[in-house]
Amino acid sequence: MSKNAIFKITMLAGAVALAGCAESLEESAEPPVEPPVGDALVIIDDGVPTTNFGVIVGSNSDSYNRQGLAKGESYAKTSALEVSPSDNAGSYTWKVDTYSSGDDGSAEVYFIVGSDASQMDLTEYQNGVMLIDLSVLVAADSATTGHQLIMQTNTGTDDYLNRSAFYFNQTQLADLEADGWTTVAIKMSCFTPQNPTFDITKVNDLMRFDIRGNESVSYEIGKVAIEKEATSIPAEAVEWTCS
Known part of the structure; x- marks a missing residue:
């Protein structure tokens, strides 16, 4: 050859x-195949937030620090807050302990699923219902009415002005104390924008659970999801309504 x-x-x-x-x-x-889009946005489940978002905790006594926590991490006890891993029949949950830090009623302790950079358009969920799997361990009944469940847009100079909030009280937590795990349902129509700058198409904090007023509260939080339809409330759920 x-x-x-x-x-x-x-x-x-x-x-x-x-x-x-x-x-x-x-x-x-x-590219990987995207999962089919369903009727619910799962914000967090088994300790894991939705893609591009994370667990964030902090308090005003810690200079409003936004401390990110990965699954398995803890937030060491401060004068206002402690966060640790927990378990619900083999499913990962977060245990949050808040502590009275003064007598002026100004304490603010928060558990957030959010992001400082990523945003999500919640337009298709704005007429739905938020479902929170919650176990209240300690919540002595009191007259406190200032607790808040918040969604937030971080596009303005003052993030706290760019919120849509639902207010709940200490009595509602006390009613769940020692009842074990309960699904709490809040219709999205009950969230009220605090300022016109809140933009539901650009939500950074998908769910912010604020305990306020120097209450000592211990709770565990599991799955959080938003269903597109307001009627999608499980029969066993406790609905927190708005006026």
Whole structure:
């Protein structure tokens, strides 16, 4: 066989091999298949937040620090807050302890599923219902009415002005004390924008659970989801209504 023939065969084999490699690379570069979109946005489940969002905790006594926590991490006890991993029949949950830190009623302790950078458009959920799996361990009854469940847009100079909030009271927590796990339902129509700058198409904090007024409260939080339809409330759920 001539040298030219050998060279041509070698080049042909190389071309075939390169074509195979290119095809393999193209196949591996294919994006993953997105899961089908359902009727519910799962904000957090088994301790894991939805993609691009995280668990954030803090308090005003810690200079409004927003401390991110990965699954399995804890937030060491301060004068206002302690957060630790918990368990509900094999499902990961978060245990949050808040502590009275003064007598002026100004304490604010929060558990957030959110992001300082990522945003989500909640337009298609604005007529739905938020469902929170909650276990209240300690919540002595009192007259405190200032607790808040918040969604927040971080697009303005003062983030706290860019909120849509639902207010609940200490009595509602006390009613659940020692009842074990309960699904709490709040219709999205009960959230009231605190300022026109709240933008439901650009929500950074999907769920912010604020305990206020120097109450000592211990609770565990499990799955949180928003159903698109306001009628999608489980029969066993406790609905927190608005006026």
